[in-house]
Amino acid sequence: MLSYSSYVLTAVAALLVTCHALRKFPEAPRLAGIFGLPGRDDLRGQPPLSGLIGPSGNLILPLRNGLPCVHGLPNSLDTELYDTLLHLGKRLSRLEGVLALNGKITEAGEKILASNGKEVDFASALESCEKAGGTLATPMNEEENNAVLSIVKLYNRYAFLGIKEGDTSGQFKYIDGSPLNYTKWHQYEPNGKGREKCVEMYTDGSWNDKRCNLHRLTICEF
Structure with a gap:
């Protein structure tokens, strides 16, 4: 419709x-x-x-x-x-x-970032963002990473990012399949070696690879 x-x-x-x-x-x-x-x-x-x-x-x-x-x-x-x-x-x-998410909103360049405050698995988080007309938050530079971090700090919860491991172990890509042009990995990460295919943001703004079935904060970008 x-x-x-x-x-x-x-x-x-x-x-x-x-x-x-x-x-x-x-x-x-x-x-x-x-x-x-x-x-x-x-x-x-x-x-x-x-x-x-x-x-x-x-x-x-x-x-x-x-x-x-x-x-x-x-x-x-x-x-x-x-x-x-x-x-x-x-x-x-x-x-x-x-507005449909009815949650926290912030901006970074041309992007609008918002959260409904819900913690769900990766697939559910992505689905809720796409239904609202956006996608999972995908920081592509320091400014965008800091904008996502501001919401992570607000809820004091780790959040899923729009990044997943590809077919090659240890090689992560944006969810559209394109290669990463910016990363903020925590020290010694990623280290899941094919077992942790999703990416979460810590409350310090750094990234960690994690299993996709765990529940993390939903943050969308539009």
């Missing part, structure tokens, strides 16, 4: 496509029956444009009768608006996932 943000994004995209068609084909029949929108002739004699005003006082999204459609605007603006709305839609989906 589509989320609310997906419906909003789809509807706005349809509006932009319709507006483009009205400008490109001025003599085309009215398109009211396609998207339930007024056609070109329906807009004649309507009230002047109003719209959303940006911080600088400029009109950033002109509206006529509530529709983001302005006859005569360049096609490039359609693309610009669509790209902006697509980005906002993605951000909204991520924020919905974060």
Whole structure:
């Protein structure tokens, strides 16, 4: 089922496509029956444009009768608006996932990190993150590692990371299969030699390989 943000994004995209068609084909029949929108002739004699005003006082999204459609605007603006709305839609989906967890939230660069405070096995932790629209927290630099650590310290619990051992013993990868570009192993770790395929974060921010069936704190990234 589509989320609310997906419906909003789809509807706005349809509006932009319709507006483009009205400008490109001025003599085309009215398109009211396609998207339930007024056609070109329906807009004649309507009230002047109003719209959303940006911080600088400029009109950033002109509206006529509530529709983001302005006859005569360049096609490039359609693309610009669509790209902006697509980005906002993605951000909204991520924020919905974060709110669904209803737990601790922090940020690191472009990532949003959150925990529901629950301790479960690796598979269950990954599943809950993916259902919320994210994945298990996977620090790829010191800043991100410190952000995950702040949640680990808050709950004072070790947490699973989005890292697993590959087919080769001792070789760990991100859960998408790509090689690690950053590590924070505790001294003498990893040492499970194929028996400990998951990775946990200690309360000092260092990593340890651990069995995947143990229960650890769930921390997701979006």
